Every structure is written in structure tokens, then in C-alpha cells.
Amino acid sequence: MPITHQEIGRRFAPPRTGGEHYARKLALSDLAMQLADEVLALVPGSREQSRSIEGLESCVHWAHAGIDRRLDRCLDASDALDGALGPGHGGVRSAFRPRRRRWARRCGCRV
Template identity: 55%
Template structure:
């Protein structure tokens, strides 16, 4: 089956995601679609054309996974900071250490 421009548009439409990641994924998809359309234009309909477009699709998929798995958005950083325990003051730490230290002879 020859790849159509409609199929390229379907394959390289960014997936639905939170707004903070959507812009990044849209930029990747736009550039990938541009490359896929160039392949479609320059390479005759063939197995090689299909493999080239699939390779671009794979690259986009891994890029999206990288964004989903590794990118920490500002909203997530704020939530993580709010969940962190408040650090103990030095006097609290000294009192805790003194409570478990054996008395010197």
C-alpha cells in the first residue's frame, strides 16, 4: 500500500497530552511530518518509502516517550516541592542526636 499524504498527517498528529508537553510534541510532529512529506515526494512509492516513513514515525515515538518519561514540567516541580518534608532545624537535629548518644564515661 502506498502511503498517502492523509496517512502521513494521521501518523504525525501529536497525541493528546497535558498543555505543558503538547507544544513540545507538536514541534516534533511538525518537523517529522515535513520530513515524511519530503520522503513521500522524492522517493517513489515502494518498500523503501514505507520503511523510511516508519523510521521517522519510530523516531517521533521515542521522542514523545522521552518527553513523557523524563521531562519535569514546572507544575510537577511545584507539586514535588510541596510534597517534600520540611527540613529540620539544626537545634532539632542536635537534640535528636543527643537523645541517642551514649553518655561519656
């Protein structure tokens, strides 16, 4: 069965999740749909076309899973760190490196 533009839209639609998760997944899905449309236009209907779109679909699936798994943890950690630093501080980026070194020294790691 040949892959159509509607099928690409269905395959690469981001799952409905909340807030920043959805925004990131939507951005990834939009890029994947553009690439899949290019593959559909440039590669003649064949096994290679189907396999390349299936591979892209797998790539997007794992990227979405990574967003779900990591984003909550990263956002919680950055919020906690910003709260610990107090108002008027430079934020997480300026404070993370010295704090990471301090934690690494406590556990005996080299950073």
C-alpha cells in the same frame, strides 16, 4: 498500499496531552510530517519509502515517550529549585551548577 499525505498526517499527529507536553510534541510532529512529506515526494513509491517513513514514525514515538517521562521530572525540579532560591535570584541556570557540585561532594562523586 502506498502511503498518502493523509496517512502521514494520521501517523504523526501528536497525542492529546496537557500544556507544555502537547506544545513540544506538536513541534516534533510538525517537523516529522514535513520530513515525511519530503520523503513521499522525493522517493518513488517503494519499500524504501515505506521503511523510511516507518523509521521516522518510530523516532517520533520514542521522542514523545521521552517528553512524557522526563519533562514532568525536570519541570518539578526546576520549580523546586527556583522556590528554594527565592525571588530576585538569577534562576535555575545560574544556581544549578554550584548546587550540583555540593550534592556531588556529599555523595562522594566528582563533577
